[in-house]
Amino acid sequence: MQSLSLKTLNIDESNDVNDNVEEEDDPNSKHNRSIHIEPFHRQRRIDGTLPFSEQIKMMQYIVPTNGIDGRHITDKNMLETDAQGGVWKEIIHTGIGQKPTIGACVRLHYYAYFEHRDEPFDTSFKRRRYLEFRIGKCDVLPGIDIAVGTMQRRERSKFIISSDLLYGELGCAPHIPESAWCLYVIELLITNEPSAIIYDEQLLMKNTTNRQQLDDFAKRIRLAQTLRNTGNEEYANGQLDRALRSYNKARQLIHNKVTLIDGKHEEQYHQLLLKLHLNSAQCYLRLDNFEKCLRACRDALVIEPNNLKALFRASVSLRSLNQLNEAEKYLAKAMTVDSQNQDILNEVEKLKEAFDLLINKKSDETFILKESNELDIDDMLSCIAVSDEFRIKLDSVLNEFIETTTIEPFTIQRDNFSDTEYYYIELLAKYKQLNINRIDENIIHITK
Template identity: 45%
Template sequence: MTQLTKSNEQVLNELLNDDADVDEYGEWTEQAAARVTTKQQGDGEEEYGHVKLRKPIDLETLCASKGQILELDQNELDPAELARAATQMAMDDVKENQQQQQHMTDQFINNELKSTIPSKDLFSHRLIDNTQDFDDQLGGMQHIIKTNGTDGTPLDNVPSSEAAGGIWKQIIYAGVGETPSLGSTVRVHYNAYFELNDEPYDSTYIRRRPCEFQLGKFNVLPGLDLAVRTMQRRERAKFIISSDLLYGEHGCPPRIPPKSWSVFIIELISWIDCTLVEKLNQLKTKDDELIEDFDERMRIAQTLRDMGNDEYAKHNLERAIRYYAKGKQFLLKTKTSDENQIKQYKDLLLKLYLNSAQCYLKIRNYERTLKNCNEALQLEPKNIKALFRMSIAYRSLQQFDQARMHLNIAINIEPYNAEIIDEAQRLDRAMEQQKKTEQKLYYRMFNN
């Protein structure tokens, strides 16, 4: 074997793979030695690959020093190598710019989120923390109903310290509209917990069905009936109710212990004033105009809409359509006297048209859908819901030009609406499918 100097071995260690270029005895192979010799040949310059250095390098000096700057001989560089290096540098620059832009975008989004998303503390009050004693929780709640704590006898005009029981309330998030009146039919969701227990012992969410009852009839626990009377539609609130308004002194063993107080987290989904509906049912169609009071007529029409919404939530679409139709018919006979009444009238009538259109769209009655949407657009020409539902109806009827026209109007109003963008994609697919079907039809016509 060719004997190598120490410097040659250092070159080998840098340029060659040790495992591949030593034999079974650990000596350098003739092929490895030949490659080192070839590397050292030339005109006195060290060459690595296709790149030549301006000055030779003393490897011992390089190893002993902290580092040197290696200057390339530009005249000796391969043009292909130069092109590859330039391309790589350009790609690196593009990648760096993209990373910088992405970082700036992420930073911008984070800043926007900080200004639009409430802090974590604002969400904490929505969480159910039943790990504290009721006495500790009552301090931050309002004592809305006071009782003697034994048989539910109400105590009026007495301080909370003298009332042993009752109902305490804390609003989690506020609702809208008025509180339900006695006799109204309400639909609620709730979770009920015992003290120091995070697992509900009763839950409409677990049953996947809201609780529906009539206020004042006490078909449910007295405390639940009294608590719901203080709520607005879509309100969610926390109540602590004493045992005298729930299961009493004896409870209902083994599930309900004696003298059990409970936490109720209640959400009022909807309520319907049945007294107005009964009054409307007693009237004949020709007698509708006898009700001259504008506010009362608006309450009746709103109640009919609420009843339609309630049936829609139960997937009883036909019954919902009938309630909406009664509401429209009753409202169209209503007379207005000022701008405020005209606005209330149009707002409620618009909702009735849109709700009817949604029901007809669900049952695939597209002609009635279009009719109600057109009526809605007469009241509000740029209503997004009406334009969107008209586009779906026209697409379902394969009237793609009309569907595209109404959808483009909606896109111009709300270009970033996700539902509108999805409908545009569905419309494109439907048009493409129709085009393919027509091509197949023409092919069969001319090739038979």
């Protein structure tokens, strides 16, 4: 009987990992992996013994500045000695894709060093979070913004940046010295163009805002309904001012402050708002604040144009404000809604009485005014300094003109009379209810 052995099963008996020798990769093999790049946070990034003045000789001068206020040197006629600062760049590992444009959102890791230092004074790894900002939006120091704007995604580069593009002449005591130049080693992780950012924000709003809007709508409607119920209790107890405060708080809580998702929510919102307007109008009416009552009724009629309560209370308010014609319009519309309503019929009678009272009052005022005017003209005529002979003669002439049947006008030439006499003629003609027509500056016609 043949026995089974490890050799028979082709199983390697050795457990020594050192016996597994890897063969050299074939450079032509499609399975050959790319050269491994050491993780950014484990790399030795700079040589702190080399001065910046020596390092920049081996770097690309991408942005020259005057070294004072960050102003870029762009004039080709300027001498090289005019550029005393700026940004120098050396690519450590090339990236892929396009460079970020203005407004693009970038994410990156970085190390920042002072000259002659091996240890960074700042790094994103201390915060355990990448740095994120938008290009060209003044979110970071100008030098960082310029440097990252020259990079591609997944690129790692070294930058030396002058103080005028970083912390300036004063620095930032106690951590940043005065006029400090810095070396930055930056790895650009992600670049999102502005259009992609807008799309992401819209997508986020679409996924999250609807839920928030629904929650906010339900919460506000519930609180407003509670306040309305409180106001109703206060109204029943005769506490009209407190009821008004409750209604106003409820209205402020929802009016133009909720997002209507669908037709059902819109109907719920409008019905609650309508009730609050009507309740407020009733309180104002009982408090004899007719102007605010009218305003609340008109707000209610915007929501429901044929609301009977709003039409009735608006008519009562207008009648109380003596705007009878407007009150009649609202009452007529209320009659078309419900012509058998007893409150409406009673208001019709009250409005008729108000019209009758107004007509009688106007008649009395007209009579009093006429009598007063007659007395005033008599007094004025007696006060005008003209001779008695002139008074008698003019009165006789005008009486004869009135009694005649002629339709020809009675002509007066001003040059024949003094200013006082001329004024007396006009006033006496008006007193006798004659018409005065001015033909020109010198002639007037008196007609019946």
